[in-house]
Amino acid sequence: MQSSIPRHPVLEQGVPHAGNDAELSDELTAVVGGARRRALRDGDRQIDTAHLLHSLLEYDPDVRAVFGEGPQLARLFGYLVQRSIGYGLRWQSGVERSGAGLGGGTDTESFSPLAAGAMQDARDRAGLRGAAQARCVDLLAAIVVDPTSRAVEVLARAGIDPVRVFAYVDKNATGPVEDAADGADT
Template sequence: MPSRIPQQSAAESGPNRAELDAGLSAELASVVSGARRRALRDGDRQIDTAHLLHSLLESDPEVRAVFDGGPHVARLLGYLVQRSIGYGLRWQSTVEDSGAVPVVADAGWSPVAAGAMEAAQERAVLRGDEPARGLDLLAAVVAEPQSRAVEVLGRAGVDAGELLGRIETGFEEHVGRGDSGR
């Protein structure tokens, strides 16, 4: 069965799937795989930051822990499930684009999601710990105010700026101590 996410020419500008997947931990590779499956199942043209957020929440306990308790996570997952069963149909056939990054050439990534993947890998390098982890990706997704994930967070009553602050505080503590955060 052919993929419902269109494959674009590798000659176009932007990172390709192999480049985006190269610096990922096994756990984060699983998150990306889940986001990719979700996009296919939902019939979305591209993997966007909401797909990544959904997969992160389902599979990464460190990500869930940063949300200050279960009610926010439950509300977020509820909203994301509604989106995947049709609530978010207005997002289908559109491209998540902040205008700040070029359109991505491979694997059906939205420009914002591809930028978040690259930023997550950069965070891991700055921390002195590779590969990137779930919190690196969450921070990168939340830092982009035009991302669908930030819209989802807002609708679920989560302040993206406050969430990013909690993530960054932990990041600074780990960098200051020189450990990997594990």
């Protein structure tokens, strides 16, 4: 019997790893798997930062806590869902292009260059704090630093300042990032 799920061998390869000793937490491994399934379902050639952001929000309560329980989280999910059903933000015609300087080795081919770089940055963040595993919030911080990323575009459309998201995660603050539309300081 033929599977109704299209096969994209490029997307079924492993998670990029460029020699850092920090590995991925179980939660982050699940996030990558969810992003991979989302990319396949959406018919995209590669996992991009918006796939990662959507999966992070679905799988990790610590990532959701960054955005609080209010309307900005609902708006963010709304844009991500619209994108996944082919309404609103559409990027299927191209590849997320930033991340110049990243190699195109076999274990990064399933990720856009920017998403592959973010995966490595998450490992680097974990290594810098002496952790053996990268966490979901490490990846969140890594996907919001490039203003050309699809994740940043989705955040901006939802009225969320990616600079504040990064600052919040980087400082390990205990409360949610204030809604950028309100102009409140963190």
